[in-house]
Amino acid sequence: MHLLRVLVVGWAAAVVGMATPASSGAVAGGEVSSDVEAYVESWREANGVPGAAVAVIDGEGVETYVSGEDGDGDAVSPETPFLVGSIAKTFTSKLVLDLAAEGRISLDDPIGKHLPSGDLPSTTVRQLLTHTAGFTAADGLAVSERYDNEPGALRRAVADLEHHGTPGEYAYNSADYLVLGALVEEVTGRPFGTVVDESVFASLGMTATTAEADGAESLPPGHRLWWGRARAYDPGFDESGAPYGYVASTLDDLTAYAQALLAGEVLPVGLESEAWKIQEVTGTKRGYGFGWSIDDGERRRVHHTGATPGYFAHVSLIPDDDRAVIVLANSYAESRAPSLTAAAVDIDEIARGGSADVEPGDPLLSSAPWALVGLASVGAVLALVARRRPRSTWLRRAGAVVAAVLAAALTLLLVLFGGSLRFVITWLPDLAVGIAVSCATMLVAAASFAARPRPSSRAQSRRDQAARL
Template identity: 35%
Template sequence: MTILVRCVAWLAAVALLIITTAGPAAADEHGNTPRLYDTMDTFVRDRMSNAGSPGAAYAIVDRDGIRHSGTFGSDGDGGAVSSETPFLWGSVAKPVTATLVMAMVSAGELRLDAPLTTYLPSFRTRDVERSAMITVRQLLDHTSGLPTSTRHTDRTAPHRRPADVVPELERESLVGAPGVTYRYSSTNYLLLAAVVEAVTGRPFPEVLRDRVLGPLDMRDAVTTAEQARATVPHGHRYVFGRPVPMATPFDPAGVGYGYLGGSVADLAAFARMNLGGGVEVVGPAQRAAMVAGDVPTGPDRSYGLGWRRWAIPGTDTPMVWHGGAVPGFWAQIILLPEHAVVLLANSYGPLHEPKLLNIGFGLAELSLGRQPPESPSTYTYPVVLGAMLAMVVILLGLIVHGVRLLIGRRPATPSRVRTGAVLAGWVLVLGGVLYGFGRILPTRSGVELYQLGLWAPDVAALVFATLIAAGVLLVLRVVIGLRALRR
């Protein structure tokens, strides 16, 4: 019993840790000084190094175009990052998709408050009545009630289309009533792409190019798997602290929610339009509606139609933004009242996201003549990996101890009550480990367990090692306990 108590303490402490962790230059009124830009370049270079990212590009944009840009490091194929290097943008695709949807609303092709079934008649979930209430607006602002899970996204079947998700969702349950609670879900934007295809009768990437990307001269935009293979250099994911090149799998149905890409110049062109400069894909009223942020997501934070709306810390200055990732890449776009910041990086890991976010937010602060925030802790990632490794070592040690008990000389048998209590303790503890790592951890991270290796292969390896070791130990302890009870 003493061994069990000690193990419970160790395992509980380690599991709790893992699951819960899951001065600028003065500028003129436009922030337009070489000294400020030098400061920004140095800031990005230092913070990218701190995040372990091999390459990055950023730009400061106003209504007239790119005010300043910087490129750093190398791409995953060994070439230097340039202003024309394409990256994948992850969820920064969402405001681009929202722009297309709003353009179609302006043209009378879609209605924001029309039920989704108006355009996708076969759409339903297990909650048939409630799912019939979901509207286009609720897909845009993530209040549809669909779950966060990635089980319907990040797939690579070559002929997959957005509408393929519709029959899959018949087996899904809503996690909230439509229009009531914000719950971020890429499935919302997968469905929006299906709506666009249903209304236009054309593939979503083609419509996006004709109505948004083309008019904005986003000439290096990536919208197909073929383009991605031909033009996008390898991204990087982190493996025990080192960025390792990877060929990012491309979801051909996912352009609307995350598998859109392009160069820093392309993203800058999109930012410029949203500031009111250049070609007007959607009008001022539509842009204002998109960034109004009508759905609360936290203190002084909200979500609009494809955009997050926060405030610069300590001020009333609005900051409309979106970040995004696919395996191997990170992107961020931040709209401020007079200018915008866009950032692209060719690495990503869930435990590195706070550092990557910090770079974009820091650039926004610098562009306003403020001090950037401190870089997040560098210890979270190694501490989590260390804790998970400790968990595996503990479980392996307990397996060795159990095997010795099983094949060694049998000690005096304790009372049946005590034996049963010890067995129940092992079942509860190890069952908790299996449930925590197999269910709670994926749920909290928003990634299905089988997809974890795409995003964080080192974490995935340790999670699966933990699950296997815990399963083996559970079987071993049950055999030992039952043998003792039979005596």
């Protein structure tokens, strides 16, 4: 039973070590109202965010609030770099719409006209912009986090793409914008990072924003949650993901970007209204335009969230009111996604003089790692009990079957996350460890029940005495 002891001791040590609180930094000075400050601090605590940066923009100016530490232990400032995740899709959309405005492409061109596209040559540029090209979320995840920073990275990622969805049906994913990034390279004849820097970042004065690994060298580590505690995570920069998620920026630069968007200085004339119009309905008064999510509620919002392993970002525009809110966090967990996403709307409401409470996270995902701790402990106890009890052959067989079925059920959890172990390890690390250890203890328990039980020391002593007689 040496293996069992190793599993139990290792599991206990891992849980204790991962539950150690991350260090927290001092709050830097800010200009927003005390109510917004109080909300941001409560939001940080509820979601395990070591450092955050917030901007509230209106016609009268910009108010900012920065709080906590970056992954290097330095105080967060408006110049601190963050990964912005899928906000990068808005930059890619701008580049594609520029090409359309210049007449170099048409939104209804089949992608195969400009770019070798595997088995989707008739997919149109418009379908890629609106997530109706036939890719699923899992298709995009299968080629994400490659950390390929060599020339030709986008083309190699596109070559590895597969599609498992239905063209014409909406399915939000990163694959669509990966292909659009490769399209930009093909039509312009230049690397995507160079094009987006010249056409977007430099032209808007976003001097600290980059889609290239060399420019992201100062990016601090982000954080992932392990059993509710933030742990530093620094896998590196991924240029092959730049069109859909790997762009580093700052609060100052994103503020300039939001102001330029509100002023009508970013998207080409004649296409801005199309980009900010619901092209594909995704819910009641909700939809997706060209690189932007649209909420046609009481206050029309044009926005996009972004998440990478370790970072969260949100740019939320209220064009009719000439307002915007930017939220940056150096931590991300799927279990906290509802709360992280709600912050921009809540902060806008508070800044207007209203009130809002911090939204809770996903209760199922939040409790799952802890439930797996309990399940692993049950498996370990069952394995120990199975060494000597029960004596009944029927009961031992039943115990072996139950433990084996539980182990199989744990592996089926991966199906809920697209069937990718790599995805679970990257985005849900505590859940991945919990599944692995729980499955291992249940398999040990199943094997222990299936084996012949060891006699107790007393029974063995009686047998030895009888043998001597």
